[in-house]
Amino acid sequence: MKIYKYILLLLFFWNTAVFGQETFADWTAFETAFVKDFKRLHINELQISYRDNLELIQSERNIKKQEKMFLTYKKALKTFDRETLTKNQQLDYALVLYEINLHLERISLEKKWLTVKPRRIPTEGLQHVPMGKEWYVYFLKKWVDASVTPDALFQFGLSEINRAKKAMNAIEEASGLDSLQYQHYINSNRFFYNNVTTIQQSFENFKKEILSNLIDAFPKVAELPDVHIKQGKNEAYAQVPAYYAELRNTFYYNFFDKPFNKRQVAWIYFHEAVPGHHYQIKFEETLEKSEIKKLFSYNGYREGWAAYVEELIYEFATNTTKYDELGKWEWDIIRSVRVAMDVGLNYYDWSDEKALEFWQEHIKGQDEIALREINRMKNWPAQVITYKYGANQILQWKADIDAILPKDKPFPWLSFHTKILENGALPFSVMDAEVFGN
Known part of the structure; x- marks a missing residue:
């Protein structure tokens, strides 16, 4: 016994x-x-x-x-x-x-x-x-988030394609040029760099100009480690315009065999550096997180934040033009098309040919990128959706505040961004319920 x-x-x-x-x-x-x-x-x-x-x-x-x-x-x-x-x-x-x-x-x-x-x-x-x-x-x-479904994401992708097209058409109309003149203008040599020195200086100048504009809108933005800017040399990453290496506090822009589109400078810096990846990651490193929060990471939060801040270029980069904004939308429509294509390829059984046809319906003259992205989505399913989904969630929270804000009161950028950043990376549905009370 x-x-x-x-x-x-x-x-x-x-x-x-x-x-x-x-x-x-x-x-x-x-x-x-x-x-x-x-x-x-x-x-x-x-x-x-x-x-x-x-x-x-x-x-x-x-x-x-x-x-x-x-x-x-x-x-x-x-x-x-x-x-x-x-x-x-x-x-x-x-x-x-x-x-x-x-x-x-x-x-x-x-x-x-x-x-x-x-x-x-x-x-x-x-x-x-x-x-x-x-x-x-x-x-x-x-x-992306535990709350999402393939069908809803496909429809979201279609709506974001329309949003990007509407923004790009508005810029074209504001130019006062007809369609042929406009295409000739935006593809002319004035919008392209052909040497590393000029590209590097353009990024460095933008970096100097932007910081003071961000201080009252992003917590601790002037107190975090400096971001470095370098030309990317790794051809394995040549398919993306730029990338960030957090252990080196450096973002790399890619310039290999094609001219560099100067319309990319503003949105790339916002996305990869400040107030994008570099800023968000370094801010998170200053937080005292619970042991539970330390267990988990959410790439969707990181990519969503970096894509969201691109939407603020015109708000805070006061020296930018409508063509800098166009640069953001030129890449945004690619991201938007990818949302629907990812679902199509991995859930609706699209063939590569059908995916390419869908791409060509919305994006002209970039079939080489399309074929690369199709291969990416088949090998890395779901990842490409994180950018657009996360940015949209943050924009929805902003819209909720705008809806109740008195017309004569400025948007509370600092408190809004602090609310998003102060807990570190979280799933968006958890943040929506627990932080924003929805």
């Missing part, structure tokens, strides 16, 4: 150690246990390639272990009265629940996947993968 009781006691403590408790004295105890148990699971981070994600799926034993842990903590969450938690704890509560639900969805897919997994994961795209549509729905939730 003593041996039997001893075994039962061991089993109890083993179960608690592996799968966590179901009740906790307070939120701090819950947080400590959840973080510890989560780290012990060694869950793979989201990879950009669908093949990498599928190849990294763990064994059935480990998947069941994860499931038991998340179900245990989901049950434990229900024991807390949210009203007794602090504001920060309530946010962490919502974040944990968001992550648990998304992980349980992943686990359900992985359990099913292990029964149909092919010997070799197809490289031609999710259309050719067992459970391809189910995986795409999950990847959308993981990259």
Whole structure:
């Protein structure tokens, strides 16, 4: 009998150690246990390639272990009265629940996947993968937000295409030129740089001009580490106009075999440097984050923020022209078309030819970029949607404030941006509910 009781006691403590408790004295105890148990699971981070994600799926034993842990903590969450938690704890509560639900969805897919997994994961795209549509729905939730659906995102892409076209047409009409004259004008040599020195100086000049305009609108913008600007030399990244390397505090612009469009300077600097990626990442590094927030990262937040601030070029870059704004829209329409194309290729079973036809319907003379992007979307499903979706969420919050703001009162840029930035990266649906109270 003593041996039997001893075994039962061991089993109890083993179960608690592996799968966590179901009740906790307070939120701090819950947080400590959840973080510890989560780290012990060694869950793979989201990879950009669908093949990498599928190849990294763990064994059935480990998947069941994860499931038991998340179900245990989901049950434990229900024991807390949210009203007794602090504001920060309530946010962490919502974040944990968001992550648990998304992980349980992943686990359900992985359990099913292990029964149909092919010997070799197809490289031609999710259309050719067992459970391809189910995986795409999950990847959308993981990259973009748990609240999204393919159909809604496709319609969103169409609406953003129309928005970009409307803005570009307005700029053309304001030029006073007819269509042929306008195309000749915007493609003339006056809009292109042909040497690195001129490109570098253009970025450096813009950097000097813009900072003072941002101080009253973005918290700590003048207190963070300086951003460096360099020409990109890595041809593996040649397909993008620019990219940011956070460990080096540097953004790189690409200039290889084609003239550099000077209309790109303003939006690239806003997106990659300040107040875009560099600023947002360095600001987040100054925050004292809870252990729960430290567990998770959200690339959709980062890309959404960087795409959002491009919308503010005309607001804060006072020396820019309508053609600098055109540069932003020239890249924005590519992003917008990609939203619909991504869903088409990965969920509606579009062929490459149909995707190219869709591209050509909205974008002229850039088929080389289209073919590259089609390949990207098939290999990296859902990722391209993060830019437009995130920017739109922030613009919606701004519109909500504009709607109730007295006409004679300026927009509260500083408090608005502080509200978005002060908790670090979060899922947009969590931020919408917990930060903006929607």
